[in-house]
Amino acid sequence: MxxxxxxxxxxxxxxxxxxxxxxxxxxxxxxxxxxxxxxxxxxxxxxxxxxxxxxxxxxDMSGLLGAVAADGFDTYLARKHAAALSDDPVQDLRDGWDTHVEFGLTHPAHYLLMYGRPVPGETSPAAQRSADRLHLLVERIAAAGRLTVTVETAAAMIHSAGSGLTLHLIGVDPDERDPELPGRLREAVLRAVTGDAPPAAPGYTQHATALKAALGETDDLLTAGEQALLGELLDRLGGSRGGRGRSSAAAGAPEGGAEANPC
Amino acid sequence: MxxxxxxxxxxxxxxxxxxxxxxxxxxxxxxxxxxxxxxxxxxxxxxxxxxxxxxxxxxDMSGLLGAVAADGFDTYLARKHAAALSDDPVQDLRDGWDTHVEFGLTHPAHYLLMYGRPVPGETSPAAQRSADRLHLLVERIAAAGRLTVTVETAAAMIHSAGSGLTLHLIGVDPDERDPELPGRLREAVLRAVTGDAPPAAPGYTQHATALKAALGETDDLLTAGEQALLGELLDRLGGSRGGRGRSSAAAGAPEGGAEANPC
DNA sequence: CGCCTAGTGTTACCGGCGATAACACAACGA
DNA sequence: TCGTTGTGTTATCGCCGGTAACACTAGGCG
Missing domain, CATH: 1.10.10.60 (Homeodomain-like)
Incomplete structure (x- = not known):
């Protein structure tokens, strides 16, 4: 130049x-x-x-504190691998959990700024960044077919347990911390959101056909009409590579009523 | 007189x-x-x-705040059953968890005083009272021979998850709170400290969540409206597990479980 | 060139905060 | 009766977060 x-x-x-x-x-x-x-x-x-x-x-003061928290969090994550993702999404989540806890214990004051005084509706930029990353990690597990709950529910469970754990550890004298605790809580939550089952085959067509096959078991969650509708959508994803759009428009309700209404 | x-x-x-x-x-x-x-x-x-x-x-000021927190917590617990123990120690712990969360959501400011700003080595009198009661509840489970970890570890796991959950909920707008969350996290931790195996999730849940995660890739097969509709149906299948509340607890422990590498 | 504007940092100051010293006063016991 | 103890008061301190009004610089534009 x-x-x-x-x-x-x-x-x-x-x-x-x-x-x-x-x-x-x-x-x-x-x-x-x-x-x-x-x-x-x-x-x-x-x-x-x-x-x-x-x-x-x-x-103002809270603006400064928010900026400090965000800056500290970013710096820490940047110095750690941060974006390094393996091909095992569950292990990646494990690593993310550990990094999160480690940050809290290394920078307790920053961490308290982020999570210590929640206000309904508000989220500090730093906490938001962390939540986004968690969501991404969980979504990868879902995409691998290993999630047994909604992505949102899983993320909330993990965040609750993880931040609660970190806050708890911050409040305990380092020498008296239970070394078993972090790993056990992590695995407990992980087992609850993943099945222990091996990863299902990738690709949505397999999931679509598998789900179609199991449609009969969903009586308590879906009405007959909903099952029928879902079945048709799954057929489109699983089987015929039909043209897009119009085909679905015609299909009326399978039968007149369609109102079993459980729930 | x-x-x-x-x-x-x-x-x-x-x-x-x-x-x-x-x-x-x-x-x-x-x-x-x-x-x-x-x-x-x-x-x-x-x-x-x-x-x-x-x-x-x-x-001083912190003395006043501590007294206020302790007083509020005691009053709340006294008004609830507090000492009413059944002959099912696990169910008692469940009730204790729910009461704890309920207190936090009813009196968020008190709760933040108790748990929002942990200081190594210090414990507010109110938090100490709560911890003592938790310890007692967990010890009864141990006495019943149903605990697979130390009483201390179990209590710490429960406290971490429970307080983290409560703080998380306090920070979320009441209308947007995931109704599944508290029960699922509670049962996840409970299952981890008692030896109970997780209830077999219906096979379709994983497929449902996996498919939901892959919805974005289906542009060439489904219209936007169809994707949205399908997403809602999939959430119903991935989210709620038929029976609500306590039903899931009973299931015996078919396998030792609970010991998969806590690291 | 000379004026104007935007950006940045300054001096001087405000009302409110947590906290303390010094005092006023009632109740009790020797 | 007189000190002692407990309780509440008046007066005041030093520090806090925050703001108004001003000073200086650099760049844009006629």
Missing amino acids: PISVLRYHRYVSEPTSTRRRILDAAARLLEEHGRDGVTTRAVSYAAGVQPPTIYRHFT | PISVLRYHRYVSEPTSTRRRILDAAARLLEEHGRDGVTTRAVSYAAGVQPPTIYRHFT
């Missing part, structure tokens, strides 16, 4: 941006003195700026 | 003691405005005393 392009701009050679310095100072205070050590004064002093500067970059 | 015994003492006929008034005022503020609404000024004003009076009774 020719020198001429390297025009002088304000921040090109500045060692670290003000925002970065504030973030780092706040993170350091957070780790060393806990949540209560992160005050506007302390941060501004440690970052070498005046207090109002903080508000210029992070609208 | 003869009147002569009712000597006049300062507080005999006083409607409520100062300590009680402060406690009640703080609890009300906590429920109505959350943790941040409980300030020395607000409490003292609501209780009709001067701020320093609070320090006379509860050495």
Whole structure:
């Protein structure tokens, strides 16, 4: 790249941006003195700026704390493998669980910021990022045909148990922590969301045909009409490579009533 | 009781003691405005005393908050059966779990005070009370010879999962809470600490969830509407397991299970 | 060139917070 | 009767989160 392009701009050679310095100072205070050590004064002093500067970059205190939490979480995950996925989705989830717990124990103050004070409807950016990744990991298990509950339910179970475990461990003196605990709880939840069964064959056609074959057992969950409808949709996925669209439009209800209505 | 015994003492006929008034005022503020609404000024004003009076009774702010949490928790448990134990220790634990979660959802601010900000080595009196009761419930299961792990490990697993679940639910909008979640997580942990084998999931659930996960790939076979419809039917098959509530617990342990590599 | 605008950091300040010192006063026991 | 103890008060401190108003710089544009 020719020198001429390297025009002088304000921040090109500045060692670290003000925002970065504030973030780092706040993170350091957070780790060393806990949540209560992160005050506007302390941060501004440690970052070498005046207090109002903080508000210029992070609208208020909670904005700063949220940014610190997100930054710390991202950094940690980036340093770990993060995106390295194997071809065993269950093992990947296991690794994700362990990494999550490890982060909480390595950075308890960050972790408490993320999960310690839930507010209905709100989710910190860091927690959201973590939840997204969990959802992805669980979905891969579902795609492998090894999930026995909804993806959403499985993710919620795993998150509840995992975060509860981490918070519990944070509250226990390191020497007194039960070494059995993390592994056992993890496997308990894992067994509950996966069957112990070996992975089913990949590809949706197999699942469609298998499900079609088992349709008769679903009387307590689906009405007769729903079973019939589902059967037709599964036929489309499992068998004939028919053209798209229109074929389904015609099919009326199998018979007039279609209203067994259990439930 | 003869009147002569009712000597006049300062507080005999006083409607409520100062300590009680402060406690009640703080609890009300906590429920109505959350943790941040409980300030020395607000409490003292609501209780009709001067701020320093609070320090006379509860050495500092955290002392007051601890007392409020403990008081609220005790009151709640007292109003519930609390000590009513049946002759089925596992069912008693189940009830205890449900009561615990219910308390957290009914009094989220109290609950966050108890579990939201763990500090290594410290345990709030309220949390300690709850832990003691859990220990007792688990010990009864052990006495019945139905525990496959240490009492301590079992209690820690249950506590981690239960408090994590409650914190998770507190953070989710009431309308969007997964009704399956609490029961499933509870049974998963219960099965892991007692030797019970998981109830055989109907074979179709895995196929249903797998197919759901692969719905996105079916664009060439199904219209968007059909995909949505199919997705809903698949959720019904993957989500709920016929009988609800306790039914799933009974199943004996056909195989040792429970020991698949806790790592 | 000279003016304007946007971005950034500053000084000075506000109301509210947790906490404490020093005092006022009632009840009780020697 | 007089100290002691328990309880609640007045007055005040230092720190907090947050904001208004100003100062300076760089870039855009006539």
